[in-house]
Amino acid sequence: MRLPGRLAAAIEVLTDVETRHRPVSEALKAWGINNRFAGAGDRAAIGNLVYDALRRRTSHAAAMGSDSPRALVLAVAMRDWGETSESLNAAFAADTHAPAALSDDEAAGATADLSTASPIAQSDFPEWLAPSLERAFGADWIAEGRAMAGRPSLDLRVNALKATPEKVMKSLARFSPQPAAIAPFGITMPSGPRDARTPNVTTDEGYQKGWFEVQDQGSQIVAALAGAREGEQVLDLCAGAGGKTLALAATMGNKGQIFAHDSDRSRLAPIYDRLKRNGVRNAQVRSPNPGALDDLVGKLDRVVVDAPCTGTGTWRRRPDTKWKLTPELLAQRQSEQAALLVEAARYLKPGGTLVYITCSILPEENDDQIAAFLKANPGFETIDMAKAWRQALITDIPPGLVTSGGGICLTPRRTNTDGFYCHLLRKV
Structure with missing residues (x-):
């Protein structure tokens, strides 16, 4: 044609x-x-x-x-x-x-x-979200919208349990891969112009052998910020297909225990094959059966809540959802997020860490949720995100990422990633 x-x-x-x-x-x-x-x-x-x-x-x-x-x-x-x-x-x-x-x-x-x-025309954001986005980004909200309207790169996370970045780069040399700018085990292939095709890396031998996973660099960064350590007991409460479970397992060197759970059995279905292909041995899948997590109450070092959200951070990849989002859907997600934070807190032992993650750029799903949780749960305190960044990523945090509420917000304009939010809380 x-x-x-x-x-x-x-x-x-x-x-x-x-x-x-x-x-x-x-x-x-x-x-x-x-x-x-x-x-x-x-x-x-x-x-x-x-x-x-x-x-x-x-x-x-x-x-x-x-x-x-x-x-x-x-x-x-x-x-x-x-x-x-x-x-x-x-x-x-x-x-x-x-x-x-x-x-x-x-x-x-x-x-x-x-x-x-109009600012809306220039930003390519839905008009009803303008006040929220201006609250999130101040005078930069139009520039953030322009960056969100670009094409995304194809990002991969090297599975440290089976391979090295050099090994994967060699295997994918025909696609001209580049090291990711921030994620230490990240590889990226920038999007091309016009009719450029996205490389089909899942047919590569390295993918079949579990050397790497397709994962946006932003998702890799927040998974690293979760700070999971060897020997810990960790719950991935909203594991879905297991992308962050796999990243946590690699960070933990297959030592300790990860409990992967999701309320939707169908979302969990792909996790079994992915765990096997990636060589993960320290993950235990807990299906959404009644009482499936009761034995974990008050015992865990870390609980990761990759909360269901509006997905505003992924608008580069799914731009049709940008124009379908409604105030009613946002309110529904906020309710689910608040309930998950309360649920997650039950499983932590004293000194444990609650990791709250969304792929949203809206303050209603991010800082506002944490502020409401802290007000109702004075037994938790915010962890310094700049310090957590240095520990997890071995570099200083780029300027402007820390939000007014103490979390971090990644965006295409700031970090050349999808939009992600992460906040760490310690149970006192």
Whole structure:
């Protein structure tokens, strides 16, 4: 497929997403099934067009004067991919599968100046979240939004139980991997422009042998900040598919004990194969049965709460969720988070550490939750995050990461990672 056909397909997929209200991944898969002539490169390019359109939906709509699927996709082609209205119209005229020729108004969108546009248009954030984001980032909130609207890198965590960064870098040399900037066992492959394809590293021999896992560098950083040590008794209360359980096991050198638990049995399902492939021997999976954790009350050195959240920190990877988030969903997540903090506290012994993590950038899910917990639980105190950073990552913490409430907040703009929050509390 040439560019005109790919643009037409992206418009079709984005229309499907908006009219049927289904996830982008589902719409792209359905299009691929119905159009089997399209190759892997075509599908990747169409996916890039759709995701780029959603990442910068408000700014592209402001430039084009419309938020229709056609306007958004054309904006990506001209404003992100470097095409001009002249080059597109010439290509469209020579391709029977092309969209209709650009109008004069659409052509003007290629060079529209957004410097005087509304802060919402410039930031590519949902309008109703502006007060929250301004509270989180102050005058930088628009710049944070722009960074959040970019493409993410592909990040890997080397499994120290089986390999070294050098070994994995050699195995993946064909993809030009680079050492991660912060995470000591991190490897990254920056995103490419236009129709660049993300490397399929899970087919690599090293992945099959458990040498590495796909994990955003931000997730690696907060897992390291959890501070798990050899010989400790640790509970991963919201283990899900086990990404942080695997990272904790490597940090602990397979010594001590990790109890991996999740309230959703289906989310836990992949963890068994992942533990085996990674060579993890110190993790015990506790399914969500009644009383499954009763024997751990008051006995643990560390409890990690990777809390369910709005996922605002992952908007680069799942931009469609940015526009689906509602105040009602945020309130639901806040309620779940507050209950999990109370639950987690039960399992700690005196002197134990509660590790609170979200993949959110909203203060309502982060500092506000910790402030409310501390007010209701005076037997806990905040641990110095700058000190914890130095101990875990063997470097000084970058400026601006510590929040007003004493946690840390990672973002694409600050750390070139997904958005993550981490706060450590000690049970006195």
